[in-house]
Amino acid sequence: MARGLQKEQAQAKSREKMAKAAGGKSQLSTRAAGLKISCPACKAPMSDYKNFKDHFEAKHPKLPLPAEGSVLPA
Ligand SMILES: [Zn+2]
Structure with a gap:
């Protein structure tokens, strides 16, 4: 059983x-x-916010990371 x-x-x-x-x-x-977003700093296209966050932290460490809502299309 x-x-x-x-x-x-x-x-x-x-x-x-x-x-x-x-x-x-x-x-x-x-x-x-x-959802297509682009990096506000270098205009590189990103498929999603996670992708963008990884890119932003790696390429633009001195810039403040934009919030998810400010880079995703509404
Ligand atoms: Zn960038």
Whole structure:
């Protein structure tokens, strides 16, 4: 009985994992396609804020990092 329960839990877990992976992936590509931002300092195009933040911290460490809402299209 314990074995059956474990199997069920494992199946539920893998289903959850797969749904999460699929959902996360499609959401990510939608975001990448829909949101285009550019660095205010050097106009380099960025696919999302995380990308932009990494770029900004690496390339413009002396400038204050703009807030997410100020670089993303409204
Ligand atoms: Zn830049």
